[in-house]
Amino acid sequence: xxxxxxxxxxxxxxxxxxxxxxxxxxxxxxxxxxxxxxxxxxxxxxxxxxxxxxxxxxxxxxxxxxxxxxxxxxxxxxxxxxxxxxxxxxxxxxxxxxxxxxxxxxxxxxxxxxxxxxxxxxxxxxxxxxxxxxxxxxxxxxxxxxxxxxxxxxxxxxxxxxxxxxxxxxxxxxxxxxxxxxxxxxxxxxxxxxxxxxxxxxxxxxxxxxxxxxxxxxxxxxxxxxxxxxxxxxxxxxxxxxxxxxxxxxxxxxxxxxxxxxxxxxxxxx
Amino acid sequence: xxxxxxxxxxxxxxxxxxxxxxxxxxxxxxxxxxxxxxxxxxxxxxxxxxxxxxxxxxxxxxxxxxxxxxxxxxxxxxxxxxxxxxxxxxxxxxxxxxxxxxxxxxxxxxxxxxxxxxxxxxxxxxxxxxxxxxxxxxxxxxxxxxxxxxxxxxxxxxxxxxxxxxxxxxxxxxxxxxxxxxxxxxxxxxxxxxxxxxxxxxxxxxxxxxxxxxxxxxxxxxxxxxxxxxxxxxxxxxxxxxxxxxxxxxxxxxxxxxxxxxxxxxxxxxxxxxxxxxxxxxxxxxxxxxxxxxxxxxxxxx
Numbered sequence: 001x002x003x004x005x006x007x008x009x010x011x012x013x014x015x016x017x018x019x020x021x022x023x024x025x026x027x028x029x030x031x032x033x034x035x036x037x038x039x040x041x042x043x044x045x046x047x048x049x050x051x052x053x054x055x056x057x058x059x060x061x062x063x064x065x066x067x068x069x070x071x072x073x074x075x076x077x078x079x080x081x082x083x084x085x086x087x088x089x090x091x092x093x094x095x096x097x098x099x100x101x102x103x104x105x106x107x108x109x110x111x112x113x114x115x116x117x118x119x120x121x122x123x124x125x126x127x128x129x130x131x132x133x134x135x136x137x138x139x140x141x142x143x144x145x146x147x148x149x150x151x152x153x154x155x156x157x158x159x160x161x162x163x164x165x166x167x168x169x170x171x172x173x174x175x176x177x178x179x180x181x182x183x184x185x186x187x188x189x190x191x192x193x194x195x196x197x198x199x200x201x202x203x204x205x206x207x208x209x210x211x212x213x214x215x216x217x218x219x220x221x222x223x224x225x226x227x228x229x230x231x232x233x234x235x236x237x238x239x240x241x242x243x244x245x246x247x248x249x250x251x252x253x254x255x256x257x258x259x260x261x262x263x264x265x266x267x268x269x270x
Numbered sequence: 271x272x273x274x275x276x277x278x279x280x281x282x283x284x285x286x287x288x289x290x291x292x293x294x295x296x297x298x299x300x301x302x303x304x305x306x307x308x309x310x311x312x313x314x315x316x317x318x319x320x321x322x323x324x325x326x327x328x329x330x331x332x333x334x335x336x337x338x339x340x341x342x343x344x345x346x347x348x349x350x351x352x353x354x355x356x357x358x359x360x361x362x363x364x365x366x367x368x369x370x371x372x373x374x375x376x377x378x379x380x381x382x383x384x385x386x387x388x389x390x391x392x393x394x395x396x397x398x399x400x401x402x403x404x405x406x407x408x409x410x411x412x413x414x415x416x417x418x419x420x421x422x423x424x425x426x427x428x429x430x431x432x433x434x435x436x437x438x439x440x441x442x443x444x445x446x447x448x449x450x451x452x453x454x455x456x457x458x459x460x461x462x463x464x465x466x467x468x469x470x471x472x473x474x475x476x477x478x479x480x481x482x483x484x485x486x487x488x489x490x491x492x493x494x495x496x497x498x499x500x501x502x503x504x505x506x507x508x509x510x511x512x513x514x515x516x517x518x519x520x521x522x523x524x525x526x527x528x529x530x531x532x533x534x535x536x537x538x539x540x541x542x543x544x545x546x547x548x549x550x551x552x553x554x555x556x557x558x559x560x561x562x563x564x565x566x567x568x569x570x571x572x
Contacts, residue, residue: 062308063308063311063312064308065308066304066305066307066308066309067305067308067309067312069301069305070302070305070306070308070309071309074302074305083309083313085558086313086316087312087313088554088558089316089551089554089555090312090315090316092490092491092550092551092554093316093319093494093547093550093551094493094494094495094496094521094546094547094550095494095496096494096496096521096524096525096543096546097319097323097494097524097543097546097547098319099525099528100323100524100528100539100540100543101315101318101319101322101323103528104322104326104528104536105318105322106315106318147312147315150312151312154312178294178295178297178298179298179301179302180297180298180301180302181294181298183301204403207403208402208403208404208405208406209403210403210404210405210496210497211496211497211521211525214525215525215528215529238403238405238497241405241409241501242405242497242500
């Protein structure tokens with residue numbers, strides 16, 4: 001089955017790679033589908049994908065760890081089960097619904113509560129806040145991606161922390177540790193590998209997420225998609241595929257989009 | 271060293287520990303507060319999503335909305351009938367493909383395979399498959415079926431969705447079969463029953479609820495997928511005509527509606543989102559509660 005995936009993605013993209021060359025496709029910044037002037041470069045979307053996922057990870061991982069710690073170590077058992085149930089529900093909400101909510105509700109929260117104050121506070125003196133915020137941008141996309149991956153990461157972290165043997169915790173307590181110290185010196189080191197695995201799984205989800213990002217990242221193409229500020233519109237590999245797939249008229253254009261898919265798979269393997 | 275001096279040292283040490291201890295307690299409290307804030311921060315979006323979907327979706331709901339095809343763009347008439355029908359057809363077909371393949375693969379991995387090179391490779395590739403972005407799986411459906419048959423079709427959509435669902439079913443089946451106690455299998459062997467019969471009648475029956483839960487979770491997952499459908503079933507505003515033609519689906523319809531500039535379209539989008547979320551979350555809640563209940567009864571019996 002995996003070989004089927006590899007085969008079809010490869011076969012579909014061979015045309016664009018022979019047209020632009022592998023290096024040319026990976027580092028080009030133009031994106032022009034007009035017949036006779038075709039030019040396809042994937043670099044801006046690679047950057048957009050990595051940037052939005054990075055924001056999602058920076059926000060999502062600490063919060064997930066906090067949730068997992070609370071549920072498995074701190075909360076009274078009465079609360080632990082309902083909280084993890086609710087978090088698992090959050091994982092089951094389809095991404096299209098996150099997208100709809102982000103597009104019509106959340107984007108205004110972000111714009112009015114976070115982006116505008118930041119913009120006004122610095123008046124463009126700090127480069128990453130120097131664009132007039134609009135709500136549909138890299139920052140919003142990153143945050144919504146974080147919301148989407150939190151349930152996944154936190155429920156795996158919780159499982160991992162639950163299998164840490166109690167003797168570890170008891171050893172820490174017997175040395176006089178407070179509860180947080182017990183978590184820090186006994187639970188985290190023991191669960192480190194599992195937590196890392198959970199984070200990587202979350203990253204994979206964030207990188208591949210399509211529909212949600214398409215709805216809120218602003219969808220610009222070409223060199224403009226390389227974000228210069230946190231509040232820039234951008235584009236990711238998968239959102240570009242989703243946007244242009246139905247309109248792709250020429251075989252070359254289609255092949256370029258499928259080539260983006262190949263890059264996406266390659267990205268994730270790394 | 272006389273007695274007074276020793277007392278002095280003990281006092282100093284005591285003071286020192288006390289000061290340190292206060293700091294440690296404060297850090298401990300801060301960590302607890304941080305953890306609670308994290309939980310609240312994660313629950314706010316869920317609350318907001320459910321609230322908005324119900325608030326905005328409820329006004330759009332009516333019998334007409336659920337059964338009739340879409341009216342002309344921007345008119346605010348009609349409904350999402352074709353989308354609901356399409357989702358049921360495509361998801362049903364996909365689970366018909368994925369269930370036997372997934373369950374049989376799971377049985378193979380847990381009962382027959384052992385730990386050789388081939389089974390490990392299958393397990394590894396299976397977990398790779400769960401990690402593939404769904405849009406890439408859409409490309410697979412497009413290249414293997416749409417390009418070959420020359421038309422967007424239900425088959426392509428069902429195949430793509432089944433590729434997403436199979437690894438989930440495989441993993442859950444294997445995991446549940448593994449926790450079936452060995453004594454049950456041995457009891458079967460002691461009666462001289464063949465391995466195939468033991469697997470089907472004893473092991474699979476014991477693990478039934480777990481396997482069904484896995485299938486259900488897989489169905490709930492693919493019902494909400496949008497990206498692969500864009501490039502396989504395309505979406506249409508008409509009712510289902512044939513398995514070789516394009517068809518509509520709920521997530522796809524929501525996406526299209528949300529990108530139209532009309533208020534009425536947005537309200538339809540919320541309505542469709544409400545239907546989708548009821549389907550998916552309803553299934554999830556029911557299955558998880560069931561599994562929870564079953565899990566406890568099983569443990570009590572064993």
